[in-house]
Amino acid sequence: MASPRRVEMLVRPDPAKPARLFFDHESRALYLEYTGVDNNVYRVPITLFSLPKEFSDLAPLLDFSLLPALSPLGNFKVGLHEAGIIQPVEVQSNYKEAFVVWSGTATASGSTTDIDVERFRALEVELKVTAVSGTAPTLSVYVEGRFETTGDYKVLASQEGITGTGIWFLTMDPMRFRRMRVRWVVGGTSPSFTFRVDAVGVA
Numbered sequence: 001m002a003s004p005r006r007v008e009m010l011v012r013p014d015p016a017k018p019a020r021l022f023f024d025h026e027s028r029a030l031y032l033e034y035t036g037v038d039n040n041v042y043r044v045p046i047t048l049f050s051l052p053k054e055f056s057d058l059a060p061l062l063d064f065s066l067l068p069a070l071s072p073l074g075n076f077k078v079g080l081h082e083a084g085i086i087q088p089v090e091v092q093s094n095y096k097e098a099f100v101v102w103s104g105t106a107t108a109s110g111s112t113t114d115i116d117v118e119r120f121r122a123l124e125v126e127l128k129v130t131a132v133s134g135t136a137p138t139l140s141v142y143v144e145g146r147f148e149t150t151g152d153y154k155v156l157a158s159q160e161g162i163t164g165t166g167i168w169f170l171t172m173d174p175m176r177f178r179r180m181r182v183r184w185v186v187g188g189t190s191p192s193f194t195f196r197v198d199a200v201g202v203a
Helices: 053-058
Strands: 019-024 029-035 041-045 076-080 086-089 096-106 122-146 153-162 166-172 179-202
Touching: 096 122, 153 166, 153 179
Parallel strands: none
Antiparallel strands: 019 029, 029 041, 076 086, 096 179, 122 153, 122 166, 122 179
């Protein structure tokens, strides 16, 4: 059999021959590999959660046995437009992204700007306080989600009444908001808190 060809324009598949999903580990891309009516083998990149209606004839023939190996793609469903089946596929997510939300020294209450977290279904946040000074200083930290239609914020997780150094972890699962921020409230006389907020997002 000839090597599969990657095509951008669809060639009508031969419904009498099996098709399969193919994951290219080098490019980290998912393809539908099928035999066309011209008897050539093609690979079409899959960039959406559903396949074009031109492939509806392949619904009963698709081999989903490779999907458990596709963990880099996260949780998804593969469906065929105008087909008799929709095949749900649950794959353990393997894509994680670490980023710094805020780092610095706070002597008064404040907040970060809004952060885009739409690509994440869950977030794990680490709050790390490394230095504290002042008389009876207190720090409370809030992770908040923003309602885009109103601009209002909802507290998703918090750590209140911090008076010394330490590490705290906050979890948001699921993450229901497209945008979030971190807000802090500082109290006491001449308070100063050096801290950072880091996050790991799971797609």
